[in-house]
Amino acid sequence: MSTRPPAPRAERADAARNRERILQAAERLFAERGVEAVSMDAIAEAAGVGKATLFRRFGDRAGLALALLDARERDLQGLMLRGDPPLGPGAPAEERLVAFIGALVDLLEAHTDLVVASETAPPGARYRSGLYATYHMHVRLLVAEARGPGADADALAELLLAPLAGEHYRHLRRERGMPVERIKAALADLARHALRR
């Protein structure tokens, strides 16, 4: 549950304490009432903190959601860069891509509403997250490896990531009622086809 201080200089003690209080309050309220039903006011109050403190610390709603996801996202990032195959290095590109997509779906499934919140608040939040850039680069390298220099790996990576947007995933799961395994299978099918020369 801890988050690394983004500070260039050490964080003041009260600031660190408040950050932790806010994260705990947010996590509790989200779990109790559902992410969408909890206002920023409510979180500030539950954390015993002024509203401005909450916003100063996390920027906006998306930033707070992202902070709560931080640990999980960081885990996935570590696994894909340094973990065992097929997620980590060593397996063929196609297998690595399918494994990556599967892992991302697991994360999405476990925290759908939080991911949606992290991508929704200001328009375009998804693409500003830094995390997105990491995922994009990963997929781009795999596409380039499998397809060779003829393909536009950069653009294809963007397209392959599009269905993994929180809102789209939620649509498939909730409105369309598709089971997780079916979604994974379709994504894997698309990914494998996209990687063929």
Added chain:
Amino acid sequence: MSTRPPAPRAERADAARNRERILQAAERLFAERGVEAVSMDAIAEAAGVGKATLFRRFGDRAGLALALLDARERDLQGLMLRGDPPLGPGAPAEERLVAFIGALVDLLEAHTDLVVASETAPPGARYRSGLYATYHMHVRLLVAEARGPGADADALAELLLAPLAGEHYRHLRRERGMPVERIKAALADLARHALRR
């Protein structure tokens, strides 16, 4: 620029007049200041109408944007159902899909911010639009035709439409700075690969 009345019964004269005033005011303000910079209050005032009237007529911000897009979307729908090949019936599935994607990109390019607005306002607006359902069915039939009964055409169609979400398209164009033709080419590449058996 006209929109068909959604009324089961004929619309009262003042209601029709106000609808038209609102659409014109919205179109003018959007063009003058940019979609994102225009508030619903401003539109109501410019139209000489109470705010409630605006919301009663169009539901929410997304609904208003959708009404402004209505004519164009309707055109596209007509062309893909009854137009000449390759967009309309008669061409092979792969060519029809590429043509459809190209046409949708043209629409997206011409009205990016309006499309984003039509998909953004309430979470999940994109998938409630009825229009989305039409596009989905179209793509699904083409996928089924090309891939045969073995593939999950329903799910694949959802995945192929994901990169055509307004926000994603805007990301590619504005943040990433990709030219329209490059986006079309990558989408066509992905579509063709996805349709291969």
Added chain:
DNA sequence: TGACGAATCGGACCGTGGTCCGTTTACGTT
């Protein structure tokens, strides 16, 4: 033409995300 009910209107109102700015607090320095 007058009158009546239903449809429509519109401005006051609400909750929300986000910001401003005067006040307080931590903490390195002497």
Added chain:
DNA sequence: AACGTAAACGGACCACGGTCCGATTCGTCA
């Protein structure tokens, strides 16, 4: 220990999307 300053605080404040409800207008039927 006292001090000075940068950092952090918090509650009042703002604009926006959206709703409520009493006042008004349309259109019909006598």
